Amino acid sequence: MSINKAAKRYTAILTALMAVTAYMYFLVNDIKSELVKNMDSLYIHTLSDFIVNIDNNIKVQLKDEPFVQTLHNDEKLRAHFEHTLSVLSTKSFKYVYILYRDKKGIYRYIVDGSKKDRGELDQPLDVNMKEWNKVYKTEKPNIIRQYKLDELWTTYLYPIVRNGKVEAVIAVDFSFELPHRIREIVKPLNRSFIFIFIAIFILIILVILEFYNNNKIKRQSYTDALTQIYNRHYLREFLKNIDLDKYQIMLFDIDFFKKVNDTYGHKAGDIILQGVVGSVQKTIRDGDMFFRYGGEEFLLFVKVENDPDIGLKIAQRVKDEIEVSEFIYEQNHIKVTVSIGVNEHPSRCKTIDQAIKYTDEMLYIAKKDGRNCIRSQDSVQEKSNAPKKMSIDEIKEAFEQKRVICHYQPIYNAKDLTIDKYEALVRIVSNEGKIIGPFFFLEEIFSTTLYTELTATVIDIVFKQISLQEKNISLNLNFSDLIDTKTYDIVIGAIQRHKDVARFLTIELLEYEKLEDFERLKERIVEIKSYGCKIAVDDFGSGYANYEIFKRLPIDIMKIDGTLIKDITESDMSFKIVKSIIFFAKELNIPVIAEFIHSKEVMESLQGLGAEYLQGFHLCEPKEGLHHCH
Amino acid sequence: MIVKYKKALFLLLFIYSSVFASPLDIEKQICKRIVHGAFQEKTSIKVWSDVKKCHNILTDSSIIFVKTPQEADILVVSHEENILADKPIFVRKYYLLKKYKERAIGGFYWQKGRPNIIFIKKNLKKFSISIPDEFRKYIEDSYEY
Numbered sequence: 001m002s003i004n005k006a007a008k009r010y011t012a013i014l015t016a017l018m019a020v021t022a023y024m025y026f027l028v029n030d031i032k033s034e035l036v037k038n039m040d041s042l043y044i045h046t047l048s049d050f051i052v053n054i055d056n057n058i059k060v061q062l063k064d065e066p067f068v069q070t071l072h073n074d075e076k077l078r079a080h081f082e083h084t085l086s087v088l089s090t091k092s093f094k095y096v097y098i099l100y101r102d103k104k105g106i107y108r109y110i111v112d113g114s115k116k117d118r119g120e121l122d123q124p125l126d127v128n129m130k131e132w133n134k135v136y137k138t139e140k141p142n143i144i145r146q147y148k149l150d151e152l153w154t155t156y157l158y159p160i161v162r163n164g165k166v167e168a169v170i171a172v173d174f175s176f177e178l179p180h181r182i183r184e185i186v187k188p189l190n191r192s193f194i195f196i197f198i199a200i201f202i203l204i205i206l207v208i209l210e211f212y213n214n215n216k217i218k219r220q221s222y223t224d225a226l227t228q229i230y231n232r233h234y235l236r237e238f239l240k241n242i243d244l245d246k247y248q249i250m251l252f253d254i255d256f257f258k259k260v261n262d263t264y265g266h267k268a269g270d271i272i273l274q275g276v277v278g279s280v281q282k283t284i285r286d287g288d289m290f291f292r293y294g295g296e297e298f299l300l301f302v303k304v305e306n307d308p309d310i311g312l313k314i315a316q317r318v319k320d321e322i323e324v325s326e327f328i329y330e331q332n333h334i335k336v337t338v339s340i341g342v343n344e345h346p347s348r349c350k351t352i353d354q355a356i357k358y359t360d361e362m363l364y365i366a367k368k369d370g371r372n373c374i375r376s377q378d379s380v381q382e383k384s385n386a387p388k389k390m391s392i393d394e395i396k397e398a399f400e401q402k403r404v405i406c407h408y409q410p411i412y413n414a415k416d417l418t419i420d421k422y423e424a425l426v427r428i429v430s431n432e433g434k435i436i437g438p439f440f441f442l443e444e445i446f447s448t449t450l451y452t453e454l455t456a457t458v459i460d461i462v463f464k465q466i467s468l469q470e471k472n473i474s475l476n477l478n479f480s481d482l483i484d485t486k487t488y489d490i491v492i493g494a495i496q497r498h499k500d501v502a503r504f505l506t507i508e509l510l511e512y513e514k515l516e517d518f519e520r521l522k523e524r525i526v527e528i529k530s531y532g533c534k535i536a537v538d539d540f541g542s543g544y545a546n547y548e549i550f551k552r553l554p555i556d557i558m559k560i561d562g563t564l565i566k567d568i569t570e571s572d573m574s575f576k577i578v579k580s581i582i583f584f585a586k587e588l589n590i591p592v593i594a595e596f597i598h599s600k601e602v603m604e605s606l607q608g609l610g611a612e613y614l615q616g617f618h619l620c621e622p623k624e625g626l627h628h629c630h
Numbered sequence: 631m632i633v634k635y636k637k638a639l640f641l642l643l644f645i646y647s648s649v650f651a652s653p654l655d656i657e658k659q660i661c662k663r664i665v666h667g668a669f670q671e672k673t674s675i676k677v678w679s680d681v682k683k684c685h686n687i688l689t690d691s692s693i694i695f696v697k698t699p700q701e702a703d704i705l706v707v708s709h710e711e712n713i714l715a716d717k718p719i720f721v722r723k724y725y726l727l728k729k730y731k732e733r734a735i736g737g738f739y740w741q742k743g744r745p746n747i748i749f750i751k752k753n754l755k756k757f758s759i760s761i762p763d764e765f766r767k768y769i770e771d772s773y774e775y
Contacts, residue, residue: 095742106767117742123724124770126746152743173742 010211014204021200028193032186039182043092043174044143044156050088051141051158051170057084058160067160067167068100071110078111078121085113085170094152094175098160099125099132100168107132110168128155135159136166153178224292226270227277235291235299242301244347244355247289248311250300251359252318252340255371257296258570260334268329269296272336275327283317295571299356308344315340315374323372337372339363344376348443353542358439360563364598368617390428390441395450398441403429404454406461408473409622410629411593411615414607421472421506423615424462425622426454452487459494466504471626474506474536482509482524483517492524495531503532508559510538518552525553536593541581550588558585560611562596569601582609678702680710681722718757724748735759736768 058081062070071078085096097112097119107127109119119125131144135157144155154174159166222234230238254260254276261269273296280298284290287303300318302311319338327334341363346355358377366375390398398404408422428436445451455477462475481487495502507528515521525535536557537549541564549555560581568574578594585592594606597616606614620629674692678699696702699715707713708722711729719730721737727750735757736749749769754760 097742104767114742119741120724123741124746124748125741126744146743 007211010207013207017200017204017207021197024193024196028186028189031189032182035185036179036182039178040154043178044154047088047093047156047172048141048158051156051172054084054088054170055158055160064162067162068110072121081111082113085111086115087113088172089113089115092175092177093172094177095171095173098168098170099127101132101136105129105133107169131155132157132169135169139166152176227273227292229277229281229298230289230291232291232293235293238289238291238301239352242352244349244352246304247301247346248304249343249346249355249359250302250311250315250318250340251293251343251356251363252298252300252315252338253363253367253567254296255337255339255367257336260336264329264332264334268327268332268334271329272327272334275325276322276336276338279321279325280318283321284314288314294567294574297567297571299359311342311344312374312376315342315376319372319374339366339371340374341366342374342376344378350443350446357542357563361439364566364596368598390436390444392444392448392450395428395441395445398428398430399450399453399457404457404461405429405624406458406465406475407435407622407624408465408626409615410620410627411474411613412619414594414611414614417614417619419628420613421474422626423508423622424458424465424473424475426458452490455481455487456490456494459491462505463494463498463501465626466501467498469626470501470504472504472506473626474508474534476508476510476538479509479515479521482521482528488524492527495528495533499531506534506536506557508536508538508557515549522553529554529556541577547584550590555590557593558590559593559595565594565596565602565606565616566598568605569599575605578606579609582611586610676702677704677706678717679706679708681706681708718753718759732756 058067061077061080071081081098085098088096095112095114095117097114098110099107100110101107106124107129108122108124110121112118128144128146131142135142136159139159139161141159142157144157146152146155152173153176156172156174158170158172160168160170222230222237224231254272257269257272260272277290277292277298280290280300284300285303287305289301289303291299291301293299300314302314304310307313319340322336322338325335327336341359341361343349343355343359343362346352346359349355349358362375362377366373369375405427406424407427408424410419411421411423412418413420426438426442428441430436442451442454445454458475462473465471466473477487477491482491491507495505498505529535534556535554536559537555538559539561540558542561558581560578564574564578564581568578582592591612592610593613593615594611595615597603597606597614597618599618602616603614603618620627674694676694676696678696678701699705699713699717702715702717705713705715705717705719706722707719707726707730711726713719713730716733718735719726719733721727721730721734722739724737724739724741724746727734727737727748731750731753733753733756734750735753736747738745738747740746747768751769751771754769
């Protein structure tokens with residue numbers, strides 16, 4: 001799962017938790033409000049029954065006499081009513097009293113049955129005039145919620161009406177006993193809410209911690225420990241969803257890095273690697289993706305926005321920046337240079353692996369051209385004065401004019417360096433007589449009938465050469481060529497026509513897509529082999545050439561991928577991979593060919609590892625005819 | 631003299647109107663404002679009070695708490711019933727109005743959880759104090775009914 005996906009998942013969990021918390025909080029508050037409302041109503045309802053009884057009692061006692069005037073003049077009667085009211089005075093009903101409104105509109109005591117803070121006869125009491133006057137006006141009870149007073153909760157007002165006129169008001173002040181009781185009732189609810197809240201809070205913390213830890217681990221697994229840039233592990237993730245139209249690819253290598261390591265030690269090498277990464281980071285932009293690809297090899301995906309030359313420009317900046325940088329190790333001022341390969345059109349490649357491989361080829365050319373330089377498709381073409389990618393018409397014309405030829409590169413026996421066989425490599429001779437490699441025409445015709453025609457032509461050329469000199473020659477085909485019935489018929493037809501020399505032919509198979517129809521493939525390989533031909537797996541160790549092939553197909557020879565071979569003397573990892581592949585091949589009794597032998601050191605290293613056959617520029621370049629080099 | 635009493639009472643009522651404050655806060659502020667408002671022109675104000683917390687509240691450098699009522703410009707009385715000094719008294723309990731019926735110009739007290747204010751017309755007149763119109767409704771002709 002990517003970091004983004006995980007972040008989305010955790011965000012969803014957190015949002016859900018917070019939503020649940022908020023919902024519960026409002027739910028508890030709603031319950032509280034409902035309780036308060038219901039209990040308040042219950043209290044008022046009960047109280048109003050008492051008050052009605054008191055009013056009836058007053059009526060019985062006074063009959064039609066005026067209430068205020070009579071009580072003013074009769075102290076005993078006042079005392080009687082005070083006693084009556086005091087019966088109601090409880091913890092909940094804090095004050096029970098009767099006020100009358102004087103001519104000036106001021107409310108004054110006539111009777112006070114309160115147990116505490118009792119008012120005297122005619123003593124004014126500052127009340128909420130507006131609400132009290134309502135009772136006089138409507139002659140109906142009124143309830144006042146006194147949120148602004150600290151001591152009182154609610155006041156219930158009941159009018160004493162005589163002869164259609166309000167004479168006084170019976171008032172009952174509720175203490176905070178009621179809300180306190182409600183608070184007591186909802187306490188367990190509140191407490192459980194607090195526990196739930198704490199639990200949710202802990203859960204949120206745990207989720208955040210888990211997310212943080214996951215991120216940390218993922219970041220660590222995606223980062224190269226030495227240089228702190230992305231490693232190959234993350235490269236694999238990145239390549240899964242890459243849009244090749246949006247990037248140009250740059251692959252660079254620190255020149256003579258092994259020499260730096262040998263001269264100053266590995267610690268100095270580490271400092272150089274870190275310094276180079278720092279220099280590169282100064283020159284690249286936010287959208288560019290920078291990876292440590294191998295030992296001293298770095299891969300950069302340059303984001304293309306509007307400038308089609310951005311890859312070359314960034315490459316130049318990287319080269320210049322590193323060239324002027326000085327890396328200091330134990331008072332030694334070390335300077336390094338880099339060789340850079342640039343692939344300006346990765347989308348022209350069939351797969352991302354092919355695009356990287358092509359970039360690697362450009363880097364190889366840069367190294368071959370003396371290092372400390374940049375090579376891209378355009379620069380290579382310019383330098384060699386070779387044509388640019390050929391059009392279909394140009395390719396057709398070349399076919400018609402029989403300008404399709406093969407160059408042959410010797411493959412040597414690793415023990416005595418004698419030539420064991422040759423690899424046929426297809427070329428087109430341009431109108432000007434220049435030799436054009438397959439890169440410039442193969443992709444253009446891949447899905448056309450010309451491709452089948454090319455296969456037929458090459459196999460004919462190869463058999464002609466075999467018939468002529470009876471030497472072992474291998475030619476390259478894709479696995480998909482053998483699955484495609486039309487191409488297969490051409491291949492098997494040619495073999496059948498040359499069955500007497502078919503034993504000299506080796507077919508090197510490579511594949512850029514996942515193999516699926518193994519049964520048919522096996523059947524056809526078996527048929528080819530029945531004529532004495534050999535089958536080799538090309539570029540083993542990269543792309544889709546995996547171990548399953550050996551399990552399911554009768555393979556005779558294994559050719560290790562050149563990208564693994566070329567830095568075998570500099571990359572410990574490449575060395576170990578190649579070593580384990582050779583070990584594996586030996587276990588299967590399958591001979592190994594190591595291509596890309598570009599130096600004496602590499603050759604000796606492969607000899608030491610026990611590779612049976614060697615091929616590469618260091619030994620002999622591909623040329624016309626079955627030649628050999630000294 | 632009239633001006634200074636008027637200011638003091640105005641401030642007192644202003645504070646009273648602020649019912650949002652807690653009862654204790656209102657009491658404290660009243661004690662403070664009476665003295666400050668009433669004696670603005672004086673560089674030092676002499677106050678006597680029988681409430682110790684008033685001493686803690688009135689910490690302004692211009693306020694001097696005196697030890698005897700005779701030395702004071704105004705008396706703020708909460709409990710003491712035997713003050714003889716002929717000074718204007720502002721009471722904080724209703725029953726003290728009766729006790730100091732000749733000198734109490736008014737009072738501020740809490741009754742049934744409600745803040746109450748009262749002014750005694752006769753004594754306001756005696757000390758030649760007038761109060762703003764909006765507070766005239768609190769003036770009582772007498773406290774004896």
